């Protein structure tokens with residue numbers, strides 16, 4: 001079995017709003033193994049970005065723990081946390097708003113190094129090395145983000161995330177804002193960098209084609225909770241949770257021949273994260289829901305081979 005790099009234990013984040021408490025993340029547990037790409041998928045608003053930000057401790061959890069190599073990040077003092085932060089980085093969806101337009105590309109990429117107290121000379125050398133690694137010319141150093149295209153800006157974001165040689169990179173929809181032709185280039189760059197530097201990715205996406213291409217395992221999230229964790233292959237071939245099956249069956253498929261005949265399409269409205277359904281959160285949209293589903297939240301069960309699912313009526317083969 002591979003080493004566990006990151007462990008998330010019963011993580012909870014409620015946002016207080018005027019309308020009530022938004023249960024954005026509500027009791028999420030999973031592990032990320034060193035060197036893997038674990039995808040986090042689910043519809044808009046299910047809590048993916050909140051979970052990513054909790055892991056980086058950009059926001060404080062309401063409850064629960066994040067352990068990096070067994071160390072509880074919540075127990076670290078300010079100084080210790082700052083140091084640990086260099087081991088966790090994030091790449092954002094929008095390479096336009098995530099890069100400060102007032103700084104040169106060199107300054108932007110060097111910022112995490114400056115925060116670590118690394119001197120100017122060493123920073124400059126490292127930035128040139130990083131530009132080369134992400135396929136940008138050395139001249140890029142003195143230019144500004146607005147002078148670049150979306151794909152090139154995402155390369156700048158990747159260089160910044162790589163600067164401190166982090167152990168884990170949370171990629172939050174890193175290609176969603178890019179043209180399809182550019183998406184493949186950035187995904188291939190991420191794959192290549194992973195191979196060269198042994199990187200570990202938590203890859204947040206709602207695009208299943210991207211997930212299938214980049215990740216070996218997947219966590220499926222619905223309304224603040226995980227409903228299934230398994231290999232990407234299993235999610236496609238033998239999904240256990242109806243939501244996983246419906247998410248896959250509802251995804252746009254360029255070649256209709258690939259659609260299975262007995263497709264289960266997603267239906268119904270997304271319930272409110274302020275007043276989620278009692279019982280299983282998916283029960284109002286699930287064609288198999290029973291009274292048990294409406295009353296009792298299902299627990300995450302292990303079906304063997306690292307396949308976990310939280311459902312009272314999993315799609316087991318007859």
Ligand SMILES: Nc1ncnc2c1ncn2[C@@H]1O[C@H](COP(=O)(O)OP(=O)(O)OP(=O)(O)O)[C@@H](O)[C@H]1O
Nearest residue numbers: 015017022024043044045046047048049050051273
């Ligand atoms: N700072 C905040 N204050 C109040 N509610 C918030 C805040 N941040 C997120 N939320 C709410 O928490 C829920 C989860 O949001 P989040 O951004 O994590 O979803 P997401 O899965 O990343 O969605 P998307 O796919 O659209 O990026 C949503 O209902 C959102 O409105």
Ligand SMILES: [Mg+2]
Nearest residue numbers: 048049050172
């Ligand atoms: Mg998001």
